[in-house]
Every structure is written in C-alpha cells, then in structure tokens.
Amino acid sequence: MAKRSILMATASLAWLAAVAQAQAQTQAQIDDIVVTGSRIAGGDRIAPVETVGREAIAAAGIADASQLVRLVTANSGSEAQVDQLNQPQSSGTAQFNLRNLGLGSTLVLVDGQRWTSSAVVATDGSAFVDINSLVPMIALQRVEVVKDGASAVYGSDAVAGVVNFITRHDVARPEISAKYAVADGSEESVVQAIGGFGLLGGDLTLAASYFHRSALSTDERDFTQAEGYDRASWTAVTSYGQPGSYYRPSANAYAPDPDCDNPAFDAAYRNSASDAFCRLDYSDFFDLTPEETRTQVFADYRRPIGDMTLSLQAAWSSTGTVARQTPSLPILAQSITVPASHPDNPFGENVLFRGRLLGAEAGASKAEFDYETWRLAAGLEGGFANGWSWSLAATASRQHVAYDKPDVIGSALQNALNGLGGAGCDAATGTPGVGACQYYNPFGSAYLGTGTANSDELIDSLIGSAGLRGSASLTTADASTSGQAFDWSGGSVDVALGVQYRRSAFRHDWSDLVNAGDLLTAGYSPDFAGDQQTLAAYAEGRLHLGDRIEAQLAGRYESYDGEGRFSPKAAVRWDVLETVALRASWGQGFRAPSVYAQSGAQASQPSVFDRGAYVFVNTLTSGDADLKPEKSESLTFGVQWRPVQGLELGVDAWRFDYTDQVVKESAQAIINQAAADTAAGLTGTDAQSRLTRSASGALTFVQLYFINASSVETQGVDVSARYGHGLWGGQATASATWTYVDRYDIRLNDGAAEVSGVGSTNLNNIGRSLPRNRGEFVLGWSGGVHSVTGLVHYTAGYDNDRSGVTDTTIASQTTIDLLYSRAFGADLELALGVVNLADKAPPLAQYAFGYDPVVADPRGRVFSLGLTKRF
Numbered sequence: 120m121a122k123r124s125i126l127m128a129t130a131s132l133a134w135l136a137a138v139a140q141a142q143a144q145t146q147a148q149i150d151d152i153v154v155t156g157s158r159i160a161g162g163d164r165i166a167p168v169e170t171v172g173r174e175a176i177a178a179a180g181i182a183d184a185s186q187l188v189r190l191v192t193a194n195s196g197s198e199a200q201v202d203q204l205n206q207p208q209s210s211g212t213a214q215f216n217l218r219n220l221g222l223g224s225t226l227v228l229v230d231g232q233r234w235t236s237s238a239v240v241a242t243d244g245s246a247f248v249d250i251n252s253l254v255p256m257i258a259l260q261r262v263e264v265v266k267d268g269a270s271a272v273y274g275s276d277a278v279a280g281v282v283n284f285i286t287r288h289d290v291a292r293p294e295i296s297a298k299y300a301v302a303d304g305s306e307e308s309v310v311q312a313i314g315g316f317g318l319l320g321g322d323l324t325l326a327a328s329y330f331h332r333s334a335l336s337t338d339e340r341d342f343t344q345a346e347g348y349d350r351a352s353w354t355a356v357t358s359y360g361q362p363g364s365y366y367r368p369s370a371n372a373y374a375p376d377p378d379c380d381n382p383a384f385d386a387a388y389r390n391s392a393s394d395a396f397c398r399l400d401y402s403d404f405f406d407l408t409p410e411e412t413r414t415q416v417f418a419d420y421r422r423p424i425g426d427m428t429l430s431l432q433a434a435w436s437s438t439g440t441v442a443r444q445t446p447s448l449p450i451l452a453q454s455i456t457v458p459a460s461h462p463d464n465p466f467g468e469n470v471l472f473r474g475r476l477l478g479a480e481a482g483a484s485k486a487e488f489d490y491e492t493w494r495l496a497a498g499l500e501g502g503f504a505n506g507w508s509w510s511l512a513a514t515a516s517r518q519h520v521a522y523d524k525p526d527v528i529g530s531a532l533q534n535a536l537n538g539l540g541g542a543g544c545d546a547a548t549g550t551p552g553v554g555a556c557q558y559y560n561p562f563g564s565a566y567l568g569t570g571t572a573n574s575d576e577l578i579d580s581l582i583g584s585a586g587l588r589g590s591a592s593l594t595t596a597d598a599s600t601s602g603q604a605f606d607w608s609g610g611s612v613d614v615a616l617g618v619q620y621r622r623s624a625f626r627h628d629w630s631d632l633v634n635a636g637d638l639l640t641a642g643y644s645p646d647f648a649g650d651q652q653t654l655a656a657y658a659e660g661r662l663h664l665g666d667r668i669e670a671q672l673a674g675r676y677e678s679y680d681g682e683g684r685f686s687p688k689a690a691v692r693w694d695v696l697e698t699v700a701l702r703a704s705w706g707q708g709f710r711a712p713s714v715y716a717q718s719g720a721q722a723s724q725p726s727v728f729d730r731g732a733y734v735f736v737n738t739l740t741s742g743d744a745d746l747k748p749e750k751s752e753s754l755t756f757g758v759q760w761r762p763v764q765g766l767e768l769g770v771d772a773w774r775f776d777y778t779d780q781v782v783k784e785s786a787q788a789i790i791n792q793a794a795a796d797t798a799a800g801l802t803g804t805d806a807q808s809r810l811t812r813s814a815s816g817a818l819t820f821v822q823l824y825f826i827n828a829s830s831v832e833t834q835g836v837d838v839s840a841r842y843g844h845g846l847w848g849g850q851a852t853a854s855a856t857w858t859y860v861d862r863y864d865i866r867l868n869d870g871a872a873e874v875s876g877v878g879s880t881n882l883n884n885i886g887r888s889l890p891r892n893r894g895e896f897v898l899g900w901s902g903g904v905h906s907v908t909g910l911v912h913y914t915a916g917y918d919n920d921r922s923g924v925t926d927t928t929i930a931s932q933t934t935i936d937l938l939y940s941r942a943f944g945a946d947l948e949l950a951l952g953v954v955n956l957a958d959k960a961p962p963l964a965q966y967a968f969g970y971d972p973v974v975a976d977p978r979g980r981v982f983s984l985g986l987t988k989r990f
Contacts, residue, residue, distance in 0.1 A: 849902020
C-alpha cells in the first residue's frame, strides 16, 4: 500500500511536469514573500511552509476553523469532530496536531502573536489553542503552516511546527456574505461582513460573523446503529442499562431486572436467555455534530505616528455548544445498594445496582458548553537612523468556559433507594416512604406501572451538574530589533534580536458536588488555579552568499519557573540552478509542561481489569510541579523544482525525535503493580497506597499523576505540486500535497518495548489515529464571470487497535468537493457547492458509532449556497 501510494503521487507530479514542459515558453520567476518561520523580513523560504489561501478555504466549503485541519496533510489526530464519548470535556473546540505529536505541540499564532490556550483540556490532559475561537473566517487572508520545529524562533510549544493565521488588512471595499448549507438531517448557516474605514489618520478593518449549525444526531445515520451489527460488543451498547442489573450476594452473581425482556423497553436487551446483564443500546442518543452557535468580532487598526506605525487589534468570540448524551449517565464512581426493605425489590436481599437512573424512554439529556474568548494586541514599530528597525508588542487574551453536564447525585440516590428521597425530605429525621420522603424505584416496574412510580420531582432532586467554571489566560510583551549587521561584495548578514515575557494562567472551579466526589459518573475533582511565567531572549542571523545561498542560524533561551532551556536551529537554502533549490534544517525544540499538567487535576473513569473482572474505576490524575520540559530534535531535507513556467514541485523529507512527553500514568499499571506487591507479601507500597477499596473489596478509586515518560520517533516525506496555465480564455490551476509517514515509533516509558503507531488508531498508546498516507488535490479554472474548483481528499486505510474488535481494518476513503461561482457584475457573486459529492459514508471502523471520529467526516453530502455582496 505504501509503495503504491508513493508511485501514485510521483506519477501525478510527472504528468503535471510533462504537460507543463510541452506548453512552456519561458521560465517562471517567483517573487520573494515574507513567510512564517523567521524574525527577519524578506528572504526565501528556508523552512518548509505550506500556505492555505482564502480561495482554497472557500472551495472546500469551510464555514468554521475546525474544518481547516483536513486541508493540511501534515496534520493528523486533531479532535475537530465532536465525539462525546472520547471528548466529554472539550466539545466545541478544535486544534491542529502537526505530525501527530500532540494537541499542544503545534504553536498557533495570529499575525505572528500568541493566543491563549483553551480553558478546557483533552481527555488525556493535553492543553491546546482552540482555533474555533480565533477570528471570523471572512477576516482570514491565509493560513501559513511551518512544518519543522521552530522553538528557536518562537519558543515553547513549536515542537512540531507553527500555524500562523494571517488576517486581512486594508480592505478596499466592504463586503457581506451569507451561506446556507444542508446535509441529510442537519443544516448550517453563516453570515459575515468585513469593511475598511479611515479613522483618525489610520486604517480600521472591522469584521464580524454569526455561525449556526443544527445537530446531526446518531439516529440520522444507519452506520451508527448497533442493531445493524447485531449489537456486537464494540458497538454503542453497554451493560449499564435501565432496567438494570443487580449483584446478589447470596448467589455471588449478577441477575437482570425481571422486566428486562418486556417489549415496552425497546432499547433494553440481553445477549441470550442466560445473560446476567440487562443491557442498553444507546445508538440514538448522541450527536455526530452538535448544535453549535458562534458569534465573532474582529478589529484591526493601523496608523502612522511620525516615523512609527501603531497597530491595534481586538477580537471577541462566543461559542455555545449543546451536545446530546444518554438519558442519564452510568453509575461508575460509587457502589449503590438497593435494600431488601425496598417495597419494589424482587430479590429479597440487599443488592448492588448496576445501571443508570433513567432509560431510553426518557430521551436524551444534554450537556452545554459555553466559551467566551477575547484578545487585545498592540504594537509599535519604527526605525533607527542606521537602517535597523525596532518593534514593541503586547497581547492579552483569555478564554472562559461554562460547562454544565447533568449527572446523578450519589448520596441523593442512595437516600432515595432507602426511601428518603425528594427535595422536601430530611434524610436525618424522615421516615422511609412517609410524607415528603419517597422511594426511588430503579426497577422496570416503575415504568410499566406495576410498581412504585417515580415522579418528575423526585427525579429532578436526584440530578446535579458538573458545573465547571474555568478560564485560561495569556499575557505577552515583546521587544525586538533587526537589520543588516554587515555586508561585503559577495553577501551580507541580517540579524534579529529580541526578548519576550509571558504569563499564562489556568483555573478550574467545579461544582460542590464534584468537589465532594458525589456525582456518580464525573467522580471527584478538586478546584485549582496555577500560573507560569516565562522570560526569553533570542537571536537570529541570516547569511546571504551571493544570489544562491541563504542560511539561517537561530538560538533562543527560555526560562520558566526557574527551569531554563536553550533551543538552537540551523537551516540553509542553496539555489543550485535558477529552477532548482535545495534546503535543509536542523533544530532542537521543547515544550514547557502546561499549567494544567503542573497544577491541575482531571477525573476520569477508565475500564480496568481488577481481581478477575473488567470494571470502571474512578481515577484522579493530579499535576506535578516538578515535571521536566518535553524535548525534540527535528531534521528536514528538501528540494524545490521549477522545471517550466507556472509549475512548482517540492519534496521534503522530515524526522522528529520527541522525548520526555508528559502523559497520564496508566491506572492499569498501578493496579497491576499493587497486585504484584501484595503477592510478594509487601505492604504500604506506593502502588498499594494509590488504591481505595470499599468494605467489600471493590476498587473505587485510583490516584494517578502526570509524568514524563513517553517518546516518539517519526519520519516521512511531504510532496507538493502547483501549476497554473492559461486555458479556454481563463486561468487553470492544479495543486497537490501528499504526506507519507514512514515511521511513528512509540515508547510508553524507558523500559517499554517500541510500538509502531503508523497506520493505526493508536487507542492503546499516546498517539491518535495516523493513516500512513494523506493526499489533497485541487483543480480549478476561472475566466470572466465563471470559476469552478474541484477538491479530492484521499486518506489511506489503516488498522484499528481497539480491544475487543473482530475486524481491525479501516478502509481508505476518497471524497470529492465541487464549488462553482458566478459573478454578476463587480459587486455580487453567487457560489454553489457540494462537499462529498458521492455522499460516501465514513469507512466502517469498529468504534461505538461505526466510524473513527478523529479521521472521518460523518455528515455525508453537504450542499451549499452562498452570496457575497461588495459595496
């Protein structure tokens, strides 16, 4: 498969070259352009930089930034699609993940300046910049992606590279655009406007957008339905049902609710007549895309002040996401007992309840995420008499999150099972089942009318909320100067020097119920707040030797909280011929531990194997202030070839060696070590002290920490081609980018065996889904009032390493997008588009909903209509 993919890419490039050679008359000269990756203006592209322009964004039908990640083949493993099963605390956010080196290992900039990290983190504890919160899409000129390590230039977090969002300035004519898109079961709309104005001797650019997407629920797609796969164990099914199951001490075994098989419970089932569990099919209760509303405002002001230039920027974003989930969540964090005295208990003894508060008949519940983000930036730049330039800049940005997810209150449920439930019942003085004190009936008889009914008021009194209120903030101050240090007849040296101060802060404030560990799924998590201050100094030199050779040498020293780190980088470009250039770079980078990893705390409920059975256990992963920085070393070699006018070809080989990655400890490893210590006759060991068990011996809690452990070695090749030529009275263009990952080797710790993660979902290690090959192809033509663009997205097949699956293969997928636009005069433009022209479903993957949400788009075919009016 890998060799065939490379041959396909090579053949495509060769075909483009042959066509161009036959039609060429003169050689093309490419103008120098300023790109991300250097502090010195001008010069050639020494680093491998990929640019995604406004035209490509429009042609791909992209309405919000989360969809940008699919246009960059070097990106993989982003959490841009909502997946409430694996993304329960970060729905509505998105991020880049270059080279699959981690959500926080790609530095995100806006016009060259940093942006605050998100106020939420991923399930593995990764902090990242939420690209959904940046600027309105209409204010975006292009996105520049530096695909080698850039810590020497930009500092921490640029381990895998940099993504720089370049905004529009000097908008000559105000414009407003509206777009409506519809897929089977969902629709989205966006209204945007941008304009430029003169104000107080300067230029003001204002932009705003409003975006809304309706929910696309899992019951709108056949591939999500567990029944279609005979309710196999890997589908959206669970043994935590309602009606539920009950552990009977007298039989030392579980028994299903006596009414489990009643046809009134459509989603309840058993695998066989002897199955001890009453199970739940939850295929219909989640969203493939959630309901989402986003409002954004952006302003940019630039004004000359004498020989200086003042720049000011402001941005604000508000995102509201509503994500559906099961009617109530499974009881995981506590052992809940139904007493023998309960009037509806058919077992005649105290039994443990395995299930949930509400069943399918209650309908889906909803989790709500609200993000508010703002950013202010100011800059002043000018020049010295000797020709050197100087600049001062400062930014302040902040994201706030309000996250409300319904969950069952453990103490209230246990009281209600004891007959002391209800908002008006005093559990200390009340009498079970008398007056305001009510029994909650967990059995199927409550719904069937053959037992005690559960009132709405009683149910409401048993439900609380995770109630997270949190924020992340960043303040920066920069000072820099650059200019020509010296020159001679054969060349020159340009130099940039600068210093930077940063302060980042993070806090989470959970509800009192979470602080007390009284929610049955969310478990226990304390409030926390922390900050990190960084001082940095950097120097960069660019050597020009005639017109053929340009070299970069950069170094940066950063100190955070007493920990210092130096990052060097060296790069060179040699124009061997006017049409052929070679380039190479080497650098060392680092990523400081996030404030969250140093001082935060994250609760989760993984499935673990304990004392002969798989169980869900409540865990808390706590931060460690003594974490070391993550380190990387990168190496790239590339060639650019312009064989004929209008054609550019490029190949870049790259390698990253990433060590000391900050990861969560494995709960299973702690459990195993504790068992081994016990078998060896030891007591009071570290592993044993991390476990908490109930009086019956059931595992109820595991304490974990963030640690420096893992390493990744990855290498591969990026191939690119661009071609433009006059055709049929207009201009035809073609471009292609292709990323081949040759190696992605993971070590979970120093003593662990090396595991290959390339071509795998990587569910059992620190990686994320990583197909070996990804390709993006664009063909376009424009002439007069018409233009048409076609995009082809290719993702190679890969393997599913999820435990318990029967088919480990995930097939390749190729989808096609089309966009046609027509101008009506100079002021009005109509655009018709279709994403996924053939309406292809995602390749089958044995995940809960039948596809891999990290790679595939579940929406199917999406039609769009857009109008743009200029004034």
